[in-house]
Amino acid sequence: MKDVSGLMVPEFQDVVDAHERIKPHIHRTPVLTSEYMNQLSGAELFFKCENFQKAGAFKVRGACNAVFGLSDEDARRGVATHSSGNHALSLSYAAGRRGIPCHVVMPRTAPQAKKDAVRGYGGIITECEPSTTSREEVFARVEAETGAEFVHPYNDPRVIAGQGTCSREFMEQVQGLDAVIAPIGGGGMISGTCLTLSNIAPHVEIYAAEPEQADDAYRSFKAGHIIADDAPNTVADGLKVPLKDLTWHFVSNHVTDILTASEQEIIDAMKLTWARMKIVMEPSCAVPLAVILKNPEVFRGKRVGVIVTGGNVDLDKLPWMKG
Structure with a gap:
């Protein structure tokens, strides 16, 4: 840890130490690919499946x-x-x-x-x-x-260091990535991604994906300071929380861009992944694919790592069900 303007900011050694500490308690999750998704997006996509993680999520x-x-x-x-x-x-x-x-x-x-x-x-x-x-x-x-x-859900240096182990694995599993994209709510996963990639793969672009109806991180990024919504309404229930000072430190210093998707685009991407890749992901995890399909010019021709953050879904209330 180092003190940056009064913030205790984790360093890459904290990620290395975290990985050793948590190895007995987590899965090294697989990376899946889909020719269909590649054709649809014009990019080469690699899905890091934290929906297969212990407890069903990267957290x-x-x-x-x-x-x-x-x-x-x-x-x-x-x-x-x-x-x-x-x-x-x-x-x-x-x-x-x-x-x-x-x-x-x-x-x-x-x-x-x-x-x-x-x-x-x-x-x-x-x-x-x-x-x-x-x-x-x-x-x-x-x-x-x-x-x-x-133990704060995301604005905690111990938590961010732990989340950084996901990208460390990802870089070992897939060579030559041009970009990595993950959902953003409070920013824990994105911060861990920034922490790891800025140290071991600084050339890799980092994109954050956010619902249009909970776009406070997007607006914060454009404004240059934190803008917090109190109670946004989105199908992506894991992305309703605002950035805090520690996660803002990483987002403002290392994220390439934040892109947003509509509710329907998120639901369509979630359903598409279920149908084509046969994996269960929750709505929050579909936001990266939604923004990739929405912004093909950003990702076309690139090797893109997509972090699928979790798979804890209420199977009786899937968002494409009517009634």
């Missing part, structure tokens, strides 16, 4: 790094967080592996599949209203009552 990397990096004394008090789903269940998974309690504040509107998964891993849920304000107010109460160690 288990950062969660495990935070949990297994705690001293025994700190770990005894347990961990706590607020999350719309994947970080909640990932932290619950990690805490369960270490045998410590995990307290989670989740929006009451979070997908039932994610709530069930959190409880399945032993997490203790307190519900809040679906807004950043409510989430933080309720969490402050839970944190005070439990005394647990706060």
